Amino acid sequence: MFVCPVAAFLAENLRQISQRTISTASRRQIENRIAEKQKFFQEENGIPVHLKGGVMDVLLYRATMAISVFGTAYVVYELLVASMPKKQK
Numbered sequence: 001m002f003v004c005p006v007a008a009f010l011a012e013n014l015r016q017i018s019q020r021t022i023s024t025a026s027r028r029q030i031e032n033r034i035a036e037k038q039k040f041f042q043e044e045n046g047i048p049v050h051l052k053g054g055v056m057d058v059l060l061y062r063a064t065m066a067i068s069v070f071g072t073a074y075v076v077y078e079l080l081v082a083s084m085p086k087k088q089k
Contacts, residue, residue: 041052051057 041049051061
């Protein structure tokens with residue numbers, strides 16, 4: 001079927017690997033913790049839901065706000081510079 005012996009070797013090994021991983025792979029049972037997460041995120045404790053995930057959520061929120069404020073200020077600055085006529089020398 002294959003002209004090149006290397007191609008035949010690779011095809012055979014690929015077939016064996018794919019059969020082995022699909023048919024004999026053991027499936028790990030993962031505990032369903034959706035109810036715990038729902039209870040945690042729906043709890044009324046004064047913390048906004050987008051910050052309840054912990055430190056990483058707070059860091060992402062603050063970084064997003066900082067980038068947004070910087071971007072807005074930069075756009076306003078560029079609009080002011082563009083609206084002023086250049087001085088004649």
